[in-house]
Amino acid sequence: MKQLVLVRHAKSSWELSDVTDFNRSLNERGLKDAPEMAGRMKKRAVSPDLIVSSTALRAKTTATIFKEILQVPDSSFQLDDELYLAEYTYFMKLVSECSDEINSLMLFSHNPGITAFAYLIGSKINVRIDDIPTCGIFGVQLETEQWKDFLNAPIKDWFFDYPKLV
Numbered sequence: 001m002k003q004l005v006l007v008r009h010a011k012s013s014w015e016l017s018d019v020t021d022f023n024r025s026l027n028e029r030g031l032k033d034a035p036e037m038a039g040r041m042k043k044r045a046v047s048p049d050l051i052v053s054s055t056a057l058r059a060k061t062t063a064t065i066f067k068e069i070l071q072v073p074d075s076s077f078q079l080d081d082e083l084y085l086a087e088y089t090y091f092m093k094l095v096s097e098c099s100d101e102i103n104s105l106m107l108f109s110h111n112p113g114i115t116a117f118a119y120l121i122g123s124k125i126n127v128r129i130d131d132i133p134t135c136g137i138f139g140v141q142l143e144t145e146q147w148k149d150f151l152n153a154p155i156k157d158w159f160f161d162y163p164k165l166v
Contacts (some may be wrong), residue, residue: 136162
């Protein structure tokens, strides 16, 4: 059994007009939502073997907050330049090439790619994910031992959670 958890970065700041999209930081709400959502994952006993995050500041900050709250070691935390504004096809490649020693994989990225990937996975189990809101999380369990088979593996709906879902 494999677990795949997709996390959209927390709410970012648009206050500084001279900051590039890549370098936008989390705003006050994002800094509140990220620990809240990481705490919800801890209550669900989500314990990723590997966290992979976009290198964009807002995604990296969100992932780091989750890493600390979920007590994921530094050796199980990776940054991936290509997750910044990645299309769903890159998510497919990344997941299918993941080491089979990893049983629980958590990815941090951006819309629209992360939602498109969640939509693809959700459609296999009649779960419609039209939008992952900021700091939203979609997790599934895959009945496979090999990541390369994840798209063909039976998928169990696990959860979809986001800050305003209380």
